[in-house]
Amino acid sequence: MITVTINGKQIKIEKAVTVLDAARIAGIKIPTLCHHDLLESFGGCRLCLVEVEKLPRLQTACTMYITDGMVVQTETERVVEARKAMLEFLLINHALDCPYCDKAGECDLQDLVMKYGPSSGRFAEGKRKHPESYDDPIIVRNMERCISCTRCVRMCDKVQGASAISMVNRTSKTFVEPFSGGRYNCEYCGNCLTVCPVGAIMSRLHKHTYRPWYIEKNVDTICSFCGVGCTVTAQVRGNSIIRVIPEIGKGVNKGLLCNRGRFGYDYINSGGRLTSPLIRKNGVLEAATWSEAIAYVAGRLQDVKDKSGGSAIAGIASARCTNEDNYVFQKFMRAAIGSNSIDSAAAFAFAPAQKYFESIFGQGVTANPISGIAKADGVFVIGGDPTSVNPVLGLQIRAAAQKKVPVITVGYTPGLRNFSTHSILPAPFAETSLLAAIVSELSRIKSPDVIKSAFGEIIRSIQPVSSEDAQNACGIPADEIRGCADALAGMTNPAIIIGRDIILRSDGHTNLLLLAALMQLINGRIYLASEQPNERGIIDMGCVPDSLPGGRPIAVDSFRKRYEEFIGSPIPSSQGLGLMEIIAAAHSGQVKALYVMGENIAFNVPDHSYVKEALEALDFLVLQDSFMTETARMADVVLPTLSWAEKEGSFTNLEGRMQHLQKVVDGQGIDDWSALAEISTLLGVEMHYKGVKDVMAEIARVSPLHKGITYEDMEGGQCMWPYKGEPLRHDLVLPGIDMPDVKSMLRKPGKDMVYIGVDKPLFHSGSLSRNSQALSSISSKPFARIGGGLAGRLSLADGDYVTISTSAGSLDMPVMLFADMPENLVLVPNNFEGAGVYKILAWKMNENIKTPAFDSIEASLKKIERITAEGSA
Amino acid sequence: MLSDKALNEIHLIKSKYQDSRSCLLPSLYVVQKENGWISPAAMETVGELLSVPDATVKGVATFYSMFRREAMGRHLIQLCTNVACMIMGAERLVDILRDKYGLQPNGTSADGRFSLVIMECIGACDAAPAMLVDADLHGNINENTIMATLDKYA
Structure with a gap:
C-alpha cells in the first residue's frame, strides 16, 4: 500500500500510479493538455506541473509515479504561476479566433486560459500564419491553432496504427501534417478529431454548423455498420444529427471509432430515402x-x-x-x-461458421470478448482483413502487435502489413493445404494430452500433411510453415480471427474443421468477423431455416411444441430452405x-x-x-x-x-x-x-x-452471452463432418490464371454506405485491386480502366496496384450500384455448409483504351 | 530515384540495426549525399525500404535542419559570416561568390554546381573566415584562395 498526501488529503493506493491518476482517485483535478486517457503519458505541455515536497523543481504529474509518503500540492501560488507562464507560451502562436472556432465551448485550451491564464501574451513578434487546409474532403487542419501537444500523432501511431500524420519541422514552426501535406492518405478513423484538445483538427462535416451549446440532446446508441457494435453518442439539434462521437472509455470500442461509424451516419438523411409505401x-x-x-x-x-x-x-x-x-x-x-x-x-459466412463450431464445441463457443484480443499472447488471422471488415476489432490486433506478441496472418491483409510477425500469402484458394500442414505439425509438437478430448479423435484421424507437400500446393516454403506452427505452439491464450474468405469455398467446411482442430490444439478463442451489426x-x-429463438433446433419436437405453446399457433415441423x-x-x-x-x-x-x-x-x-x-x-x-x-x-x-x-x-x-x-x-x-x-x-x-x-x-x-438464459445442453455430436482427403486438397495454381475475389474495402460496407455522402467523398467509385505481377503482365498502370469478365458477365472499372497482393488475383468490391462484383460471380454450392463457393472463379482482364482529350489513344 | 550504390548502402545499414526506425537517420544521409537533398519521392523510397511510415520519415527529415528539403546544387557551400569571420573579411567572400558564380545566399548557381547557405558560426573561429563545402572544412580562406578551393569541386 502506498500512502500519498495530495492537497492535505491522505489516500492509500495499492500500486504505483502516476500522481495524476492518484489525484483523480482522490477526486482532485489536475489540468492537462497533452495527456489523454487513450494515450500513454507524454509530459510535453507542462500544464500538470505540481509541487512535490522535498523536490526542488515542479514535477509533471502525468509522468511522475507516486512513492510512499509523497506529499503533493497541486494548486499552490508557484504552481498556478507556472501554469500561467506555460499558457502564455502556448498563446504565442495560437490564433485567438475563438469567436468563430467550432471548438470554442469544448476547447481544453480555452478552459485553461479562462482559469489560469493571461488572455493574451506579452510576446510582440506576431503569430505565425498558416492557412487553413481544405485539401481533404473530411478533415480540416488549422495549424494556427495547433499547440503541438502531439496527441493526434500519438493516436495515429500508437493506437490506430495508421501512422498517417507526423509533426513536421521544429521549434515554433512545428505543425501536424499528413505526408502529402494536403489530402490525407489514411484510414479516416477520425480518432485524431477525438483527441485534438483545440480546434486544429476538425471535421468538415459540421464545420460552422456545430457549437457545443447548440446540442439539445446527446443520445448514447450503437453504431449500425458492423458486428463490433461500438457505442457512439449522437448529438442532436432539432430533428437532425449534428455529429456522432465516441465516449472515452465507454462501450466495446472504449472511445475509438472507424470511418464508417464516425462519418457514415449521414446516410439516414440521404435523398434516396423512401417516404411512402409503394x-x-x-x-x-x-x-x-x-x-x-x-x-x-x-x-x-x-x-x-x-x-x-x-x-x-x-x-x-x-x-x-x-x-x-x-x-x-x-x-x-x-x-x-x-x-x-x-x-x-x-448465411454467407457468419451463420454457417458459428453453426459448425457450435456443433463441435457447444453453443457459445464463438462468443468471446473482443477486449481479449489485445490481451492474447498470439493472434492468428485468416480469411480476410479484419481491419477493414471490423475496424475496431482490427485495432485490438494492432494493440496485441504493439506488445510484440506473434501475429500470424494468412492471406492478403493489408491493414496488418506492418503488424504481423508471420505474413503468409499462399497461392489463391490454397489455404486448405497450408492449414492441414500447420495442424499436422502442431499435432506432432503438442503432447497427446492436449488432444485427448473427444474431438481429439477427429484431429488424430486427419491424415498428416507434410509441410513439403503443402509447399507444393500453396507455394509457401516448408520452413516458413514449420516456423508458423512453432509460433502457434508457443501460444497459451491466442485469439483466432476468422473471416468470410476461408468459408466461402468449395472446401469451406474442411477449412472450418481444420480451424476447429487448430483451436483445440492451441487452446485458442475464436472470433468470427461480422459484416453486419x-x-x-x-x-x-x-431467422434461420432450422432453429427457433434461442438456437433450439426445430427438428426436436419438445422445442417446437414449447415454442408453439408460447406463441399460440402451430408451425411447420420440417426444416425450411436456406x-x-x-x-x-x-x-x-x-x-x-x-x-x-x-x-x-x-x-x-x-x-x-x-x-x-x-x-x-x-x-x-x-x-x-x-x-x-x-x-x-x-x-x-x-x-x-x-x-x-x-x-x-x-x-x-x-x-x-x-x-x-x-x-x-x-x-x-x-x-x-x-x-x-x-x-x-x-x-x-x-x-x-x-x-x-x-x-x-x-x-x-x-x-x-x-x-x-x-x-x-x-x-x-454487461449483457454478455449466455445472458440470463439456458444455453443449449450439448452432447458432442459431429454431424456431417467428413474426413477430408488431404491429398485431394493439394492444388497447384495455374500460372497464367487470374482468379476473381471479393474485396472488402474499409470505406464502404455492403450497399448501405453508398448512401453516405461523407463516405462517398472519401471513396466515390469502385476500383479493382491487382498485384504488381499481374499489372506487369497486362501492362496496366494505376487508374487504367479494365473490363473484368467471367462466365457470368463483365464489369468495367479502374485498377489500383498493390505491390503485396497475391500474383494471380483480382479483388473487386461489392458496394457501388451497377459495379458490384456479385454481378459476375458464378458460384457453386458448397452443400456441406450450404454456402456459395467463390473459389477458383476465373476472370480475364482487358485494358480499355480510352481516347484522351488530345485525341490519342 | 536512388542509384544501386545508394540502395546497397541502405541495405547495409539495415543489416546493422535490429529496429528499422534506427536506420532512418543514416539512410537519409545516404539520400542527401546522393541527391544533394531529400525529395518527397526519396522519402517514400526510404519509407518503403525500411518499412517506416512515410509520414514518420517526413517528420524526421524536416526536424533536422541539416537535411535539405529543396533541390540543391551538387555541392553545398556553408559560409560563416558571424562576428569572427565577418571581421576577417567573410562578407567580401560573399560578394566574390555572387560575382563569380552568380550565387545568392540560399540560392543555387545556374549550372547547378553550387548552393550557398550563410551560417551563423560553424565553430571554426580560430581559422576565420571559414566555410564548409559539403562535409569538408576550409579555414583561413581569403579572396585569393577561395576560387582555387572551389575549383576542386566539379
Whole structure:
C-alpha cells in the first residue's frame, strides 16, 4: 500500500500510479493538455506541473509515479504561476479566433486560459500564419491553432496504427501534417478529431454548423455498420444529427471509432430515402397509403398461401435490423405464413461458421470478448482483413502487435502489413493445404494430452500433411510453415480471427474443421468477423431455416411444441430452405412469394442475372427497406421503414453482447416489426405490441437463452452471452463432418490464371454506405485491386480502366496496384450500384455448409483504351 | 530515384540495426549525399525500404535542419559570416561568390554546381573566415584562395 498526501488529503493506493491518476482517485483535478486517457503519458505541455515536497523543481504529474509518503500540492501560488507562464507560451502562436472556432465551448485550451491564464501574451513578434487546409474532403487542419501537444500523432501511431500524420519541422514552426501535406492518405478513423484538445483538427462535416451549446440532446446508441457494435453518442439539434462521437472509455470500442461509424451516419438523411409505401400497379410503383399497402400485402400473401401452401412463401431477414424486428419476422413467417424458409445474408459466412463450431464445441463457443484480443499472447488471422471488415476489432490486433506478441496472418491483409510477425500469402484458394500442414505439425509438437478430448479423435484421424507437400500446393516454403506452427505452439491464450474468405469455398467446411482442430490444439478463442451489426442476433432470434429463438433446433419436437405453446399457433415441423436454396427455389418456381426485410438481395446475393431471373419469376415480392434499392425497383410492394437512428431495439454483436439501440431522431416510415405485426394480424395470427419493450418481453419469455432479459440489463454493455438464459445442453455430436482427403486438397495454381475475389474495402460496407455522402467523398467509385505481377503482365498502370469478365458477365472499372497482393488475383468490391462484383460471380454450392463457393472463379482482364482529350489513344 | 550504390548502402545499414526506425537517420544521409537533398519521392523510397511510415520519415527529415528539403546544387557551400569571420573579411567572400558564380545566399548557381547557405558560426573561429563545402572544412580562406578551393569541386 502506498500512502500519498495530495492537497492535505491522505489516500492509500495499492500500486504505483502516476500522481495524476492518484489525484483523480482522490477526486482532485489536475489540468492537462497533452495527456489523454487513450494515450500513454507524454509530459510535453507542462500544464500538470505540481509541487512535490522535498523536490526542488515542479514535477509533471502525468509522468511522475507516486512513492510512499509523497506529499503533493497541486494548486499552490508557484504552481498556478507556472501554469500561467506555460499558457502564455502556448498563446504565442495560437490564433485567438475563438469567436468563430467550432471548438470554442469544448476547447481544453480555452478552459485553461479562462482559469489560469493571461488572455493574451506579452510576446510582440506576431503569430505565425498558416492557412487553413481544405485539401481533404473530411478533415480540416488549422495549424494556427495547433499547440503541438502531439496527441493526434500519438493516436495515429500508437493506437490506430495508421501512422498517417507526423509533426513536421521544429521549434515554433512545428505543425501536424499528413505526408502529402494536403489530402490525407489514411484510414479516416477520425480518432485524431477525438483527441485534438483545440480546434486544429476538425471535421468538415459540421464545420460552422456545430457549437457545443447548440446540442439539445446527446443520445448514447450503437453504431449500425458492423458486428463490433461500438457505442457512439449522437448529438442532436432539432430533428437532425449534428455529429456522432465516441465516449472515452465507454462501450466495446472504449472511445475509438472507424470511418464508417464516425462519418457514415449521414446516410439516414440521404435523398434516396423512401417516404411512402409503394404498390406496383400496371408495372409501375405508385405511392399508396399505409392501410392500403398493408391490406394489399396480406391479401396477396393469403392468395399464394391458399393456392400453393405456406411453404411456397419464403422470407429473407436482415442482420441490419434489430433483434426485435427479426424475432417478429420469424414468428410472422412461421405462424402467420406457415413457412420455415427463413434466412438472411448472415448465411454467407457468419451463420454457417458459428453453426459448425457450435456443433463441435457447444453453443457459445464463438462468443468471446473482443477486449481479449489485445490481451492474447498470439493472434492468428485468416480469411480476410479484419481491419477493414471490423475496424475496431482490427485495432485490438494492432494493440496485441504493439506488445510484440506473434501475429500470424494468412492471406492478403493489408491493414496488418506492418503488424504481423508471420505474413503468409499462399497461392489463391490454397489455404486448405497450408492449414492441414500447420495442424499436422502442431499435432506432432503438442503432447497427446492436449488432444485427448473427444474431438481429439477427429484431429488424430486427419491424415498428416507434410509441410513439403503443402509447399507444393500453396507455394509457401516448408520452413516458413514449420516456423508458423512453432509460433502457434508457443501460444497459451491466442485469439483466432476468422473471416468470410476461408468459408466461402468449395472446401469451406474442411477449412472450418481444420480451424476447429487448430483451436483445440492451441487452446485458442475464436472470433468470427461480422459484416453486419446483428449477425449473431439474427441467429439467436431464429431467422434461420432450422432453429427457433434461442438456437433450439426445430427438428426436436419438445422445442417446437414449447415454442408453439408460447406463441399460440402451430408451425411447420420440417426444416425450411436456406438463403441460396430460396433463390434457387424461386428460380425454379417452387417459391412463389418472397418477403424481404431490409436486405438488398438483388445486389448482395451473387450472380446478379440469376437472382434477377429468380425475383422476376416470383408471383409476389414484398420489401421492407429505407432506400430505393435494386431490390426495391423489382418489388411488388415496398414498405418504407425506419433506419438505424430512428428506431429503438437491440443488437447482438459478434462477441455475443446484447446492446441497446436508442432512438435518436424521428423518421418517416414505421418499425419493421410493427409492419409485420399488422400484416400478421390481418392473416389471422394476432400480434399487438404496444412498443418495442413488448416485443423484447416476449423474446424474454419465448427464447430460453434470453430468459427474463430487459433493456435495463443491457445498460453498461454487461449483457454478455449466455445472458440470463439456458444455453443449449450439448452432447458432442459431429454431424456431417467428413474426413477430408488431404491429398485431394493439394492444388497447384495455374500460372497464367487470374482468379476473381471479393474485396472488402474499409470505406464502404455492403450497399448501405453508398448512401453516405461523407463516405462517398472519401471513396466515390469502385476500383479493382491487382498485384504488381499481374499489372506487369497486362501492362496496366494505376487508374487504367479494365473490363473484368467471367462466365457470368463483365464489369468495367479502374485498377489500383498493390505491390503485396497475391500474383494471380483480382479483388473487386461489392458496394457501388451497377459495379458490384456479385454481378459476375458464378458460384457453386458448397452443400456441406450450404454456402456459395467463390473459389477458383476465373476472370480475364482487358485494358480499355480510352481516347484522351488530345485525341490519342 | 536512388542509384544501386545508394540502395546497397541502405541495405547495409539495415543489416546493422535490429529496429528499422534506427536506420532512418543514416539512410537519409545516404539520400542527401546522393541527391544533394531529400525529395518527397526519396522519402517514400526510404519509407518503403525500411518499412517506416512515410509520414514518420517526413517528420524526421524536416526536424533536422541539416537535411535539405529543396533541390540543391551538387555541392553545398556553408559560409560563416558571424562576428569572427565577418571581421576577417567573410562578407567580401560573399560578394566574390555572387560575382563569380552568380550565387545568392540560399540560392543555387545556374549550372547547378553550387548552393550557398550563410551560417551563423560553424565553430571554426580560430581559422576565420571559414566555410564548409559539403562535409569538408576550409579555414583561413581569403579572396585569393577561395576560387582555387572551389575549383576542386566539379
